[in-house]
Amino acid sequence: MENGYYLIDSGDIETLEALILQRLAPADVPFACGVDKNVPMYDVPALNLSNPDLLAEWARVLRSGAGVICLKRAYTDTGPIDRATEVFCQIIEEERARGTGKGDHFAASGANDRIWNALQKHCLRDPAGYAAYFANAAIAAASAAWLGPHYQMTAQVNQVRPGGKAQRAHRDYHLGFQTAETAASYPVHVHDLTAALTLQGAIAHCDMPVDSGPTKLLPFSQRYAPGYIAFHQTGHSAFFEEHYIQLPLEKGDAVFFNPALFHAAGENRSRDIDRMANLLQISSPFGRAMEAIDRDTMCRTLYPELKGLSEAEAHAVIAATAEGYAFPTNLDTDPPIDGNAPDTQADILRRAYAEGWDKAALHSALDALSARRTA
Secondary structure, three states: OEOOEOOOOOOOHHHHHHHHOOOOOHHHOOOOOEEEOOEEEEEHHHOOOOOHHHHHHHHHHHHHOOOEEEEEOOOOOOHHHHHHHHHHHHHHHHHHHHOOOOOOOOOOOOOOEEEOOHHHHHHHHOHHHHHHHHOOHHHHHHHHHHHOOOOEEEEEEEEEOOOOOOOOOEOOOOHHHOOHHHHHOOEHHHHHHHHHHEEEEEEEOOOEOHHHOOOEEOOOHHHOOOHHHHOOOHHHHHHHHHHOEEOOEOOOOEEEEOOOOOEEOOOOOOOOOOEEEEEEEEEOOOOOOOOOOOHHHHHHHHHHHHOOOOHHHHHHHHHHHOOOOOOOOOOOOOOOOOOOOOOOHHHHHHHHHHHOOOHHHHHHHHHHHHHHHHO
């Protein structure tokens, strides 16, 4: 480090090795049902997901512990998973026929099937199925544990067919998507901050034995300070390949990890498993999400499906769908009236749900909000 910046050749294997040789003690994660390869495992049906001590434990693990949590049976009813899988397969076939859906992160284009902006596509194609999918308290709790309220959900489906090759080891958005040279141009404190702006998640849409290539993970590596530069280096990639772990998953399980954790999708060595995961990239309201989402259209499409949900379920779906943060806005036309921030899409959608508005009333309120924000 020099003058508050990491050098382009920053990093040393010895420091990384000292971090990953730690062992997570079960006593450090009292809500977990076990620890597997340093990853705490949580049996979701046995948890009180509104317990602040549980969320604090998850945040502590993600920040300074192993950097990853595994939520077993995040979906006890896998019906919404199966319904979403059908929708995703339809989209994959249609995009393949049109020649779209190409490109990938840290893997060769064409090595798998990728649905960009899966969140919006899922909502608009099957709003009832989307509502059932995101009416999930475990997904909402994990997101809030790391990012607090008003997080911004995005999703990209990844299907890796038999023979699909592994990704190279990397860190994720924001600095993880920059070149080493660009990352080195940011001061050290930005490297420290960037991991707090995003949470990575993966929902298993099928059983994933190790030979199908579930995500390769390097527990504790999120604590390696110069990692946003070092992961580009050949020696660090080789070290990752020697020390990574993989967890078999069952359909309906979910994994969440710090974006600074060294990780990579694994090689699908199976003969007949099309490994599908819905990759959640959940952003802090104080950062920029990777994908541009038409949340206004999603709110309008989703709203009729909220009426059959409990309050907790509806609030979970709204959090995944609507813009929950008031800024940026045009403060001349959208000033704060009762407090420091004006209404958001999420505020309006929650109020509409609670008061039983008809569709016309919701659309009028959203039209007015859009006019205020863009005038």
